[in-house]
Amino acid sequence: MQRRPAAFNANAKEALLDADLQRALGAAEAGFGVKRRKAITGLPEFDALCDQATAIKDHVLDHLDIYLERFETQVFASGGMVHWCEDAEQARQIILKLCQSVNAKMVTKGKSMVSEEIGLNPFLEANTIHPVETDLGEYIIQLADEPPSHIIGPALHKTKDQVSALFHEHHPAIGYPDRLEEGEALVGEARAILRQKYLQADVGITGANFLIAETGSTVIVTNEGNGDMTQIFPRMHIVIASIEKIVPTLEDAATLLRVLARSATGQEMSVYTTFSTGPKRRNDADGPEQFHVVLLDNGRSELLGGSQRDILRCIRCGACMNNCPVYMAAGGHAYGATYMGPMGSVLTPNLTGLKQAQALPFASSFCGKCESVCPMRIPLPRLMRELRSDAHAARITPVRERFWLALWSWVAQRPELYHALTRIGLGVLRLLGRGRGRFRWLPLAGGWTATRDFPAPQGKSFMAQWAKQKRPGA
């Protein structure tokens, strides 16, 4: 798999032939849909809550500058620091500086997609600071030296056997010689190894699902508890979050929490939802001595002004990819970017530039399922369609594709000609397909006929039949 969005088509082909990946995706697809539906059935107000959640984020985006200032004021008031970063490089540098200020050798990390976005781990390694991912999925892919393939299930592409082999490759060197086969034993081994890390780490780095303007709190939502131990035990807690994570009040956070877990894992509430506000207070029994929030822009402030703004409402539940037939066939690595699935196909071109990622908005059949399950009502197909036409207009799509599209568009805008051509085409196909009633091979449709037959047309076109039906007395 190539780690670049332009390689989507080649990556997807490779993914379809990967038996382990297809097995892993099959298990995921079956589970996600059922769990989400069940959780939503249990809450009659779900749709109304989604409408309110959408309105909350729309309101925040319309006043993001002021909300960020209010958030900053509250972080200061509770004894924390805020660091504003325009791009990934600034964010990496400030995090390095903070780690160096406490002579950090090892940092524990809670799951953060923004950390992936800025490429934090390789950068810290290069500066002799060892980052340890503590979310089990992130831990697995860190051992495998792979990026996450899903925003909430980073190791979703791995089978149990692959995890077993991976642990056996890495763990004997640190005192765990036996190969484990059972899931529970594998979880137990990772638990034992990481337990030591929480207590030894100098710095804990987490992401944030939400930033609360009212209180200056950062919020993480997890099921494992790793993020919590990451931010409780080390003496410095660094939060890395992108600027659109702001939510006005605790009351607004309640509304978003009600739709987040149900959309993501089908839980009514994730196991641990934790609000962190400033460093430990003077007499507190535990907690970090320093609290830093690193705010990342990385293209979002410009995105806010354009027609793709709605993607900034995204709360990273993953429902769009869990319900996407393309994602579930190709897997997350095929997208070659930090964010995958429908939300990634919109966000990536907007963050990295359409030229590098123009293949992604085409990675959709436009079935519309993503939009129908999105709790934040993001019109994902519309946004992808817009990116497709932008790419066409900017002449960065493949030449052959542009030629055929232009030809089709020219014909389609001339109804008389279009109908005449369809009539002729249908007639010819009907004539040729008389015997068998289907085609094993057709010119220009090799992709279709490679895996199935094309049925021969049986009569007149839909338009012709419609016109006939409409005639009075017919």
Next chain:
Amino acid sequence: MSQQRMAILSRLRTSLAARGVAQDVHGVDARLTARTSNLIPARGQLQGEALRTQFQQFVIKTQASIATVSSSSNVPEAIGEYLMTSALSGPVRLSGDGWLATMPWDRISSYTPCTGAISETDGVGVSVALCGIAETATLMLTSGATAPSGLNFLPPTHIIVLRGGDIVGALEDGWARLRLASNGQMPRTVNLITGPSRTADIAQTMYMGAHGPKRLHVIVVEGG
């Protein structure tokens, strides 16, 4: 302030102006002060017996367990009974909570109940919840001088003691309790805990006890 801060804010303002959104400092501040609740689902608005019943049922649904005692002096024995039935061992690390300190821990001395700094070898952690939220069987715990957050995560068994009168309906009722208890100042850590730790990161199969506690047991004390 920093150059980066100014650059980001200025880009945001340019973008918002391009969208034709008028700056509304007053509106934002009014909203932050008003803290108006949004829609609260019906399941978060129960009271009395129905509230209690739902809380109990939902606790079990989150794969935690729950017991009720009639007085705080019965808490240590209830914990002893739970540890015995589940074949678990101590030491039992108590948070420094003043209410816990009034309970007769000598009745379960075989489990070596103790206070003070958390140790990796602690078998059980006992903390007190600020409130229990019946909407999702979520327990709210706050950090403080007598309440280390680490105790909620490090020991493999977590026991949360809760006053019956502190069971509320919705998360919003929890926020009201929190603001009252903390005098409007957020504590460093507010944990909302809904069941024991779990993971589905290996082949989408659920395993309990990923990093946090493998077992969560809730003890409701009637009559305060």
